[in-house]
Amino acid sequence: MSDPILISICIPAYKRVDFLERLLQSVTIQTFRDFEVVVTDDSPDDSVKKLCEQYQELFPLKYFRNPSALGTPENWNEAIRRATGKWIKLIHDDDWLVNEHSLQQYVNAINKHPHATFFFSAYRNFWLHSGRQQDVFVNSSRYKQLLKQRATLCAGNVIGPPSVVLHLNDKQFFYDNKVKWVVDIEFYIRYLKTGQPVYIPEVLINVGIGEYQVTQETFRKREVEIPENFYLLNKTGIAALKNRLVYDAWWRLMRNLNILSVEDLRTAGYSGAVHPVLRSMIAWQKNTPRSLLTNGVFSKTIMFVHYLLNRNRLRQ
Template identity: 30%
Template sequence: MPPTVSVVVPAYNNADFIEATLDSILTQTFSDFELLVADHSSTDDTWERIQCYAEDPRVRLMQTPAGGGAPANWSRVTREATGDYIKLVCGDDLINPRCLEQQVAAMAAHPQVVLSSCRRTLIDARSNTITEARGLAGLTGLQPGRTAARRAVIVGSNIFGEPACVLMRRDALERVGGWADSEPYVIDQQTYCNVLMFGDFYALPQSLASFRLSSSQWSVNLARQQSDQVVRFHHRLAAENPGLLSRADLVRGDNLARAMAYVRRLAYIWLGRKMTPPDSAVEQATV
């Protein structure tokens, strides 16, 4: 029988963190899941480090050919999923032991919910906490999907968090064509909003995932590119879903998205050395 949940991990040059990531998944209190890991032709020893997990019957390891950026690896590993629900966890992030248990319970209790999310903790390369209980922009419990998507636009930020925070119904993800790759820097948020056009959202106020900050994630140029892509995503969402967003919503959301990109850039500069792996002087770039 297919598992209830498919946890998929697209890995790329995550040798410093991949074992902690997989251990956080394999120690879940909810046991009916499969774990699929796809290494995207890493140039470090990520592939070698994950071989010790191959004997676990819940685990399947695979490789993705080089090229195509994050969308290629996310799509490749997701296509292999067989569970009713799907959670993507990047190769350096963590989930709380009760993450699957609590999210599956919430969605099983509300069949109209297509996506649930929780708050998350931001950690550095040494797994030290930087800040806790981030995300959701004040949303709690059951919410109409369109309301949640609109909220994300008008605050100019991904209120749903990184993929480790999110659990989706696999059939809903397939209905929207999988991971949206028109704006690669916001592949997660645009996919969430696409899914939320077809059902409700459930917000869990607990912090059940940890997102690891990396100093390679935010250059000045990247901040500019990301904010430009967020703005394009806002306007595409509005055009494809008439009545969802007003002109005022778009103006507010676009301005806040541009401002937030540079706020994040300044925060990464301030964190500086904290985001360097403890045993490595060389930063690993993410796909």
């Protein structure tokens, strides 16, 4: 009996065949070959199917057309469900592997850390319209914070988008289809309950950034960010705010969305309980002149004072 495939490259696709072709080309040139490609297609036409047919003789490629569009993130989950490899390498159709050694670098990390189940790499942001590029590496202090407390991801996604992640195919972990804005953070926090992440400080993935993406569509929208952040907080527990980075993230969330009352949370779509510390945070911001609140130094200072006065009230 042959050994199972090592890596399943899972690609949730939707119409954008130009981007998908770039990704498939980057897969074609990989020096590491023990992989399969799984494409799950939400497209209303056969454009993705026809493109995949052109690559099926170049490497193992399984194409699945969804009977009806699953959307984000359920189409991601469908690709993971269809995968047969030992490891899952989810890659969005507008992202692609940096060079021919990208997959091999992930495999090298697996071999170096045989007990790890979750890896993530540095990556390159690539603005699709302008061509601007920016390499993204994890700050060492933030990485140490992540290893100490996974909830610090609420203060900033230092791991990056799902395309930079490799995790074990255990058929237990899928992306929560109740959220979109915090979907990757929620997944990482939940997954990392099982073990520590391993960071690969090499740029292995190009991450395409365009105006059409879900993250661009939902940015600074109360009706998206408020319910989803409370959903995540209710999962992690209010004690997560004892970490000053997380506390500051919630301070900035309320400030940036101009939340001035609990009623603002209700009109944004959140109907659950609001912890007294968050109520106090909202009241402090309401009573602070906006011109001062948007001043970075002043805002940090008043946040820190509020944190010192309230951190002992943050219990599960």
